[in-house]
Amino acid sequence: MSGFVASLITLGFLAQVLRIAIPYVLAALGGTLSERAGVIDLALEAKLLMGAFAAAVLGYETGSIAIGIAGAAAAGVAVAAIQAFWSVRLGADQVVTGIALNLGAFGFTRYLLGVRYGQGANSPRFDGVGTGVLTNPISWIAAALVALVVVGLGQTRLGLRVRAVGERPDAVAAAGVSVARVRWLAVLIGGALAGVGGAQLSLPVDGFVAEASGGRGYVALAAVIMSGWRPGRAALWCLAFGLADAVQYRMQTHGVGLPAELTRLLPYVLALVLLAAWPRRVAPPRALGQPD
Amino acid sequence: APAPARPAPGAAPPRARIGLVFDVGGKDDRSFNDVAWRGLVRARDQLGVAITTIEPSDGADREAALRQLAAQDLDLVIGVGFIFSADLERLAREFPTVAFAGIDYAPTGPDQPPPNLAGLRFREHEGSFIVGAIAGLSTRTRTVGFVGGMKIPLIRKFEAGYVAGVKHVCPACKVFSAYAGTEPKAFADPALGQELALAQYEGGADIVFHAAGKTGAGVIAAARAKGKRVIGVDSDQFHEAPCCVLTSMVKQVDVAVFDAVADVVAGRFHGGIRELGLADDGVGFVANADNAHLLSADVVARARALAADVIAGRIEVPSQ
């Protein structure tokens, strides 16, 4: 028990929390942008997955981490572009669109692995970014993006428009601003963020495995909702999830508490308990999910 | 993804048609499935058989994949992984003219498996016992770790043998142990494996043994990043991290696959359960020129002696 407690007050533990939280944080920031603009972002899972895939495959093919990360952003944007076309242009149901994209990304990454490398589950290994937090460029990108999104959403022209468009798109149109353009921008930028978050799922482990996102997109969305659609708080919730995960690993390691099958469930139980204990929190953006 | 059923170069019609379905983690997990794949490729090249493989993506797909191969009237259908046990029994009864082989086969009831099903089992706890002893002898912090994939009886066999081995040589040593999860995905989540291993290294462990398939790639990555030692599994994983792979608990899945194919080609296939342990070289550890710089001759000698004890029945290795 004392070993367990001691293991929680180490720099290694802090680094672990950050490492685990980064994909959540970037996905949640992306999701916040998209949802504040009124587009439900259930496709975070697809963006993380495609980002992880692109980072690993481009990293392997070009040998460049920078290209890998850029590719991850581009892959997130590509998913977001389909999402935006469906949600903004076609007025399609956004929940359904998101789920379809997740399903598609799951199959598409495996399909591409099969076509390119003759195997459906793994990309070839290459030297990624390692496990250091300070030496990992994604950590710095994530830190910068948290600040950028918080300031960008709260204090810039585009941020104002994004916040407005998620509430009263008709009022934004009446002010002479193109609702579709603002939504496209928000969704695409959000896609880039989530895509970079995906890179953190493959670059530190030197390759991509099928289903690397492992439900993290949904957890990130839970963070967005629990934050009341505020980017800073969403990032904090993501840190809390990272913390719950890391504590859970240490509990297992030191044989504290429950059996492994159950400690694994800590983050989910935490989320459900919080949802049940704080009924009906902040209202979502009013136009969330509305085609126009 | 598929591997086209192409015959060995130069050979005319294939001497047999062999199908294989992978476990979670898939081909090129550089672990369990990879070893099976190597055995199959060797059979294709040396025995001139045609091969077809399927990597199922989720639970519901697995039985369907086996059935798909069986319905094509192949000569031999191999399921790689204990998870196929029940399905293989049932399909063997339904398709009596097809030969089946199950790697890590675990009988699901008291009945004998059907005669056209060969169950290939390994005494993983024995091999794990030896690498556990190696860990116990090599640790400087008197703390070592174990990372399992999914928490299921098969993987608990590794853990039990390993812990026993550590304690056998170093009763005061501490053994951390953690599992990656509750779904088959736990065998294919290197990010998670990395975090679990880091937690153990940071907790004081200086050697971690993994039995986690593809998830183990993360364990090895953690060792590489930390400059700590790691014990590989199933195949010799030395080249995954020459700095750090102390040894590997090898499991001759490739040999088992190759032999099963050879039996079919030679017309001497027979069903029944075969269990391969230290005595049969079915499991073992790696000590060669590659890892000589990590593994002292003393330790190797001790390990060999312990293996002999186990084979001779002087040591009883627990499997749970």
Add this chain to the structure above:
Amino acid sequence: MTAPALRVRASRRFGDCVALADAALEVAAGTVHALCGENGAGKSTLMRVVYGLERADAGVLELGERVDLARHDVAGAQARGVGMVHQHGMLVPTLTLADNAALGHEPVRGGRYDRAAAARALVAAAARLGQRLDPDALAGELTVGEQQRAELAMVAARATRLLILDEPTALLAPREVDALFAMVRAFAAGGGAVVLVTHKLDEVLAVADEVTVLRGGRTVASWSAEVTAAEIARAMIGGEPPPPATRPPPPRPDAAIGLAIDGLVVPGPRGGGVVDVTLRVAAGEVVGVAGVEGNGQRELALAIAGLAPVARGAVAVGGVDVTRAKVAARRARGLAHVPEDRHRHGLVQGASVADNVALGRLGEVGRGALIDRAAVAALTAQLIAAHDVRPADPSARVDALSGGNQQKLVVARELDRPGLRAVLAVHPTRGVDLAASARIHARLRDVAAAGAAVLLIAADLDELLALCHRVVVMYRGALVGELTGAALAAPDARARLGAWMVGATP
């Protein structure tokens, strides 16, 4: 003669519905021009075309100079000095007034949006209209009246050539209307042009220099000289207007109390809602509730209907307390509800007419766990016929019905049923044309005559004065005044009610 400030001709269809059929409008600089027409005549659509918010299928537009309609948009309209205050407020509720005012023209400094500059600009604009407002207040926390004044300040600050006001008075008390019209005349005196969209004829006569009437998307009349209300009304409906509504016979003195409200407190947004209301409506009596929107009428109605939680007090229907009863129990007790928002609370938009009838009458058409489809069909056919719902097709989807026909359907379902004890009707004729309004008034009158207690919440004083035996005024969640009997018929009734509506104590 100078070029007109605005000259437009436009056509526009929505699916099968022709909203504008070559409607034309010309407005001279320096004048206030009233644009009149029934609901759905195309007034808002035409103005949205001018403002660049709606595309025209065909037409021409001049704003001082010829404008290419195909490329016309809001930014272009604003650049030409056009401003528009919309019929249904256009503020983002979660933004401050300053943010709202800045939207689309955000001042930027050092890469960031300069919120302080936006606030200064708005305060200055309001000051020019003689208004004071708090630029940092969240739009959603203001009353609708305050919101509308803020919008006016924002728009007027930018508009130089043309100011479009689409039904700006619907949410204002009489005194506020006077202030608005003073502002409008000042704008015109300064050389600008104003289009005032309205169908309140007294307002037209009070403020407009010129009048244009739309009917069915066409311009049917235009006057630049003196014109009478009757002439405008005839042009609007294309015939003689129906006779005004009449009051039902007075309730018997010994009539039982159909609807009783005792010390009711209902929390509303921003601390509003119902503060303390006690009111009794006798069987056969029609009681009107007047008031500027946002003074608790909505919460009062929802609480009576069972759709909002009551903090304190009691509601009784036919002498039985229903304060905690579910909606279904209230209805079974004989309460009918013609809701304010028929889109939201009245009808299930995606469902058929028949399903919507069954919705409110499950007690009559349910057979155990099943629904008797023959009974639904029979009841629907009967209601369609009796209330002239068009199209007379039970399987038509409700959202394909016009607003007026939707309202007829709600009224039919709610008021044409046995065992009515109390009727709650909220703005029952809003957005409904004169003929349909007359039918609805007649129906309310009939159910009262048949012994139901009717509580009529409405903004239109004419409607209240014509139908009610008694009118109370609601202000800040409480009842502040009451007119009854002869006082209602007195010539100063409107003025007294209007004064109470803005807070004068009786």
Add this chain to the structure above:
Amino acid sequence: MTGRARTIHLAVVALLATMAVGSVLMIVAGASPLHAWGQLLRQTLGERQGFGQVLFRATPLVFTGLAVAVPLRAGLFNIGGEGQLTAAALACAVVAAALPPGLPAPLAVLIATAVAFLAGAVVGAATGAMRIYRGAHEVIVAIGLNAIIAGVALWLGNRSLFVGESTRTATIPAAAQLPELGLAGSSASVSALGALGVAALVAWLLARTRVGFTWRMTGQGLDAARAAGLPVDRARVWAMTVAGGLAGLAGAHFVLGHKHAYEDGLGRGVGFLGIAVALLAQGQAMAIIGAALVFGVLGQGGLAISSDVPKEMVDVLQAVVVLVAAASLGRRKR
């Protein structure tokens, strides 16, 4: 467009889009689309074994599709089919294995099925109650419950329920096992007929009963339904409850009709795919049968041609189908 015309239109567009995207994926993988499509169709619809497998795959999808469709009609989104199915399958297998010997087969099947329905229903009810009475979004709740149920099921299994070294529970007695349909070495069992019956029952429930009417009205106009006195909160919790039970029937199908035990990973992915099925069918109970067959053909066909094209191609095609459905649903709302 009328409802029927819209459904046909959707089917045609979905078919064309699937063929186009599928052909591109085949070409990229180096296969001839003509050959691959021919192979895919021949081995699914053209032969008994393949068709049996299609039926076998479609059967649980009917149940999980209905489990999405019912709440969808009532205005809720059930993404919790996975957990509902798992809880039900485990309960069903444990109870069936414990049934007294000598119980007549119909009774054994009935009891085991009822247990599966109830276990799924409990999970569904919990999700619905969290949504209605605690205001927690049902998608988030269901995702959490899916993970929690998977973990608890494995824990229970490891602790006591799994036999020997396996990850499966004891085999259920023969009386509780559903007979196979006997389609040439396929896994199709009589539960396929059960799926037809349940779909018809749900269709009738939605169209003709008071509770079905309440669900439909609640889904299309929550506030109007509430204002008209319908018990909308209760109805929505019930919709999730029934949905959980329906997903539970998919669990019963796997246990009683296929594996004859619960094993870890049973039916994984089927709950999720039910969403796609329900959407393609636009929530119409009877159309779900057709949609489930389409997905059965795709799934089985992918396996059949997997030596030419990575079989994950069909996951992409399923996504394409759902995307087309999403676009069509969106238009309808306006």
